[in-house]
Amino acid sequence: xxxxxxxxxxxxxxxxxxxxxxxxxxxxxxxxxxxxxxxxxxxxxxxxxxxxxxxxxxxxxxxxxxxxxxxxxxxxxxxxxxxxxxxxxxxxxxxxxxxxxxxxxxxxxxxxxx
Amino acid sequence: xxxxxxxxxxxxxxxxxxxxxxxxxxxxxxxxxxxxxxxxxxxxxxxxxxxxxxxxxxxxxxxxxxxxxxxxxxxxxxxxxxxxxxxxxxxxxxxxxxxxxxxxxxxxxxxxxxxxxxxxxxxxxxxxxxxxxxxxxxxxxxxxxxxxxxxxxxxxxxxxxxxxxxxxxxxxxxxxxxxxxxxxxxxxxxxxxxxxxxxxxxxxxxxxxxxxxxxxxxxxxxxxxxxxxxxxxxxxxxxxxxxxxxxx
Numbered sequence: 456x457x458x459x460x461x462x463x464x465x466x467x468x469x470x471x472x473x474x475x476x477x478x479x480x481x482x483x484x485x486x487x488x489x490x491x492x493x494x495x496x497x498x499x500x501x502x503x504x505x506x507x508x509x510x511x512x513x514x515x516x517x518x519x520x521x522x523x524x525x526x527x528x529x530x531x532x533x534x535x536x537x538x539x540x541x542x543x544x545x546x547x548x549x550x551x552x553x554x555x556x557x558x559x560x561x562x563x564x565x566x567x568x569x
Numbered sequence: 570x571x572x573x574x575x576x577x578x579x580x581x582x583x584x585x586x587x588x589x590x591x592x593x594x595x596x597x598x599x600x601x602x603x604x605x606x607x608x609x610x611x612x613x614x615x616x617x618x619x620x621x622x623x624x625x626x627x628x629x630x631x632x633x634x635x636x637x638x639x640x641x642x643x644x645x646x647x648x649x650x651x652x653x654x655x656x657x658x659x660x661x662x663x664x665x666x667x668x669x670x671x672x673x674x675x676x677x678x679x680x681x682x683x684x685x686x687x688x689x690x691x692x693x694x695x696x697x698x699x700x701x702x703x704x705x706x707x708x709x710x711x712x713x714x715x716x717x718x719x720x721x722x723x724x725x726x727x728x729x730x731x732x733x734x735x736x737x738x739x740x741x742x743x744x745x746x747x748x749x750x751x752x753x754x755x756x757x758x759x760x761x762x763x764x765x766x767x768x769x770x771x772x773x774x775x776x777x778x779x780x781x782x783x784x785x786x787x788x789x790x791x792x793x794x795x796x797x798x799x800x801x802x803x804x805x806x807x808x809x810x811x812x813x814x815x816x817x
Contacts (some may be wrong), residue, residue: 482800492808495703507705516581518796520704524587524780525797525805527699531692532758532777533815537663538688539761540671540733543817563814564665 484513488522495526574697574709581704590779591700594693594771595709601717603765604683605690608714612646613656613687614694615711619645620660630662651677655684659691664814671733682723682764685734689768696776724749727764737763753784758817781806 482488487510494506511519535541574592576583598614599607620626623643629635635658644653655674658666674684698708726741737746739755746766753759753773762768778784782802786794795802810817 482804483798484801485804488801488805489808491703492805492812495699495809496812503702504705507703511581515796517584518801519581520583520587521795521797521802522805523700523703525802526703526809527701528696528777528780529806529809530699530813531696531772533810533813533817534659534663534695535688535692535761535772536758536815536817537666538659538671538691539685540666540668541757541761541817542731544757563816 484510487513491522492526495530576706579704579706583704584779586779587700590775591697591709593775594697595712597767597771598690598693599712599715601715601719602686602690603720603722603767604680604686606714606719607717609648610686610690611711611714612648613652613690615645616648616653616656617660617691617694618698618708618711619643620657623657623661626657626661629658635662635665649678651679652687655679655687656691659688660695668733681734685762685764686768689762689765689772692762692768692772693776696772696780700780724764724766732757732761734761735764736760737766752778759784 487506491503491506491510494503497503507519510522514522574588574595576588598610600610601607602610605613620642625638625640625642628640629638632638642650642653642657646653648656651674658670671684675681679687701708722745724737724741724746725743726737727735728738728741729735730738737749737760739750742749749763749766749769750759751774753769759769759773762772773784782794786792790799793799797805
């Protein structure tokens with residue numbers, strides 16, 4: 456939802472389905488960022504090395520460090536949320552219901568966990 | 570592996586706030602927490618790492634249902650089996666956890682406070698290890714435990730509401746944990762660890778603020794605080810959440 460809000464601020468309408476793996480997006484370097492996140496979870500370390508180099512070549516040192524920080528911290532945040540049964544805030548459920556259906560997020564196992 | 574958090578050999582310059590946050594994380598990891606002593610916290614960290622190569626965890630992850638596969642975890646510590654199960658499942662298959670998993674942990678003798686502190690330790694290790702991995706660096710050696718007794722202080726305002734674990738709502742914060750939500754909006758994700766306030770402070774005030782963004786900067790779309798834009802940051806965060814099938 457912050458992604459959508461960010462787009463509203465700049466007047467950009469982002470294709471939010473890109474977070475599920477589509478490569479086309481108005482966000483600069485979206486494909487490289489997506490590939491970097493995917494490679495983080497790949498079994499083969501060479502995949503991550505290649506994705507990191509491609510991202511680095513495009514965004515530079517400081518932004519690569521930013522990206523590494525986000526991937527690392529979100530790998531942890533998802534575990535905090537799911538291990539504690541933390542629900543989405545009611546207002547977020549209300550305003551994102553259609554989008555969550557469209558993206559298939561409501562079909563994730565954690566959406567059904569009780 | 571070096572137990573000292575030092576990024577001088579990193580392939581790219583690492584921001585000073587990240588270095589400080591990770592040094593602080595390793596110091597907290599080694600020290601007595603609120604419910605676990607330093608030795609147990611470091612052992613939980615070691616199990617978090619061991620889970621990545623655990624054959625049982627791998628088989629469960631591949632199974633239609635994690636409960637369909639029985640066996641013993643490949644462990645790295647002498648922690649009780651119930652605690653090892655908690656750490657390995659959270660570290661490797663968090664999207665399929667259920668309330669029953671949490672209740673089983675309670676029935677097997679892990680208190681709700683100990684459970685929440687365990688989640689905080691796992692998150693701390695994964696965030697730092699994830700950063701080093703993403704940059705192509707080897708993980709830091711875990712710190713040596715520091716002697717000390719846990720504080721064993723449960724927030725009086727903690728209540729069961731919509732999560733599995735009791736939480737402290739911003740309006741229920743007492744003087745004892747007055748700085749719990751300092752600089753934070755008190756969103757549900759911040760409240761998730763609030764049964765153990767030091768884990769909120771350690772993770773969200775320090776690690777999350779350095780690796781992601783300080784809470785106050787999240788919606789300040791008129792200012793860019795990092796070299797990645799707000800949109801790029803949120804896109805990457807959403808992609809990682811989607812890969813992990815996290816609904817939050």
